[in-house]
Amino acid sequence: MDTGIKERVLEQIRKVVVGRDREAELLLVSFLSGGHVLLEGVPGVSKTILAKSFAKCMGLEFKRVQFTPDMLPMDMVGGFVFNMKDREFEFRQGPVFTNLLLADEINRAPPKVQSALLEAMQEGQVTVEGLTQKLPFPFMVIATQNPQEFQGVYPLPENQLDRFLMKITLPYPDSSTESKIIRRNLDEMDTGDVKEVFEPKELEGILHQVEKVQVSDEVIDYLSTIAEETRKEKRLSLGASPRAMVHLIHCGRANAYLAGRDFVIPEDIKSVSSYVLAHRLKLDQSAVLTGTVADPSQVVQDIFTKVRPPR
Amino acid sequence: MFAFLAIAIIATRRIRPPSVQDLSGAFQDLDRSITKFVPDMPAGYTWGEAVERLKGAGVKVDWSKMESSLAEYEAFRYGGRDVPRGGEDEVVRLSMKIRRRIVGYRNKGKSTGAD
Numbered sequence: 082m083d084t085g086i087k088e089r090v091l092e093q094i095r096k097v098v099v100g101r102d103r104e105a106e107l108l109l110v111s112f113l114s115g116g117h118v119l120l121e122g123v124p125g126v127s128k129t130i131l132a133k134s135f136a137k138c139m140g141l142e143f144k145r146v147q148f149t150p151d152m153l154p155m156d157m158v159g160g161f162v163f164n165m166k167d168r169e170f171e172f173r174q175g176p177v178f179t180n181l182l183l184a185d186e187i188n189r190a191p192p193k194v195q196s197a198l199l200e201a202m203q204e205g206q207v208t209v210e211g212l213t214q215k216l217p218f219p220f221m222v223i224a225t226q227n228p229q230e231f232q233g234v235y236p237l238p239e240n241q242l243d244r245f246l247m248k249i250t251l252p253y254p255d256s257s258t259e260s261k262i263i264r265r266n267l268d269e270m271d272t273g274d275v276k277e278v279f280e281p282k283e284l285e286g287i288l289h290q291v292e293k294v295q296v297s298d299e300v301i302d303y304l305s306t307i308a309e310e311t312r313k314e315k316r317l318s319l320g321a322s323p324r325a326m327v328h329l330i331h332c333g334r335a336n337a338y339l340a341g342r343d344f345v346i347p348e349d350i351k352s353v354s355s356y357v358l359a360h361r362l363k364l365d366q367s368a369v370l371t372g373t374v375a376d377p378s379q380v381v382q383d384i385f386t387k388v389r390p391p392r
Numbered sequence: 393m394f395a396f397l398a399i400a401i402i403a404t405r406r407i408r409p410p411s412v413q414d415l416s417g418a419f420q421d422l423d424r425s426i427t428k429f430v431p432d433m434p435a436g437y438t439w440g441e442a443v444e445r446l447k448g449a450g451v452k453v454d455w456s457k458m459e460s461s462l463a464e465y466e467a468f469r470y471g472g473r474d475v476p477r478g479g480e481d482e483v484v485r486l487s488m489k490i491r492r493r494i495v496g497y498r499n500k501g502k503s504t505g506a507d
Contacts, residue, residue, distance in 0.1 A: 297472065344467065344470045346438070346466050389436060
């Protein structure tokens with residue numbers, strides 16, 4: 082089993098993105114798990130360049146959509162246009178027909194557009210006026226949002242958040258990383274330096290192998306216990322959905338594969354638990370008001386700290 | 393004099409190496425040692441976290457042997473492989489070290505767990 086995949090990808094991304102190894106690794110885990118990612122961060126913390134360079138090194142077709150409040154669903158999924166030559170309506174594909182879609186500032190788009198993404202994200206297809214079209218395989222959405230924007234935004238509802246396999250928050254870099262970023266950007270830099278590390282066939286093979294990574298019954302039971310704990314947790318008003326746990330086990334498989342194993346260990350799950358679960362959990366308002374808890378990640382960590390994994 | 397002798401015998405008995413059949417038994421014993429004698433290790437610890445924690449605490453065992461034993465044990469425990477043969481010595485040694493340290497802690501009233 083190839084264990085050098087992570088290093089090959091990180092090596093390319095490091096050429097243009099400084100200090101985002103963990104985030105790049107999480108993108109890779111999400112991709113191998115067949116999931117979509119929500120990147121959250123203030124403007125200028127390398128969300129877009131990270132997504133672009135990731136797409137490029139994976140050899141994926143990449144499209145970017147800048148979401149705005151006046152957007153319509155057909156701006157993204159496509160629609161029927163009248164072909165004057167043939168004198169009939171024909172379907173023109175929107176930017177969603179790609180391998181990697183960067184949905185920039187997703188929370189600025191109205192709910193209709195956001196929900197149009199739902200079918201694409203969940204089913205890998207879009208339906209327009211009864212015509213269902215399959216999206217290319219693999220298909221991944223990397224959506225970004227700015228947590229500091231409060232005006233003219235439409236926060237993603239719980240059901241849409243649940244569709245995202247992971248939410249990755251990009252904080253400001255520390256001062257030494259920031260110095261490196263500034264120094265590097267003295268010279269013009271773009272994703273042109275990033276090289277493709279996979280042939281499409283190889284990528285398909287990798288995805289196929291990830292699916293073969295086995296999960297023992299005890300590890301599955303461990304996940305069920307975690308799910309139950311989130312639902313019993315007093316500091317939460319909404320616990321983890323079954324879909325969340327399915328996503329978590331897929332991430333566990335991807336992590337195991339990247340570590341060169343063909344079986345999942347509890348650590349594969351625990352290491353990504355906050356990224357996979359926190360954005361789906363809703364804090365209980367009384368717990369927030371009394372200052373008991375401020376961040377769902379803390380609750381996730383507390384639960385994983387107390388639930389005994391199979392050892 | 394006899395009291396000291398009795399205490400010494402009891403202490404020796406308490407840290408006598410456990411009789412383990414195989415690597416699986418060794419890890420079960422190590423789990424008991426960690427749970428009992430490393431008080432700040434949370435119930436939800438994973439093997440990887442335990443290794444990191446004990447390594448960081450300066451417990452001296454052959455960590456490369458320990459890690460290869462762990463990899464074999466995990467393949468058995470989670471990957472459905474056959475019970476691995478051998479490799480339990482270093483795991484038992486680690487388990488003993490953890491127990492001895494807590495004896496020191498109890499007797500001298502300082503240090504916690506594997507620290």
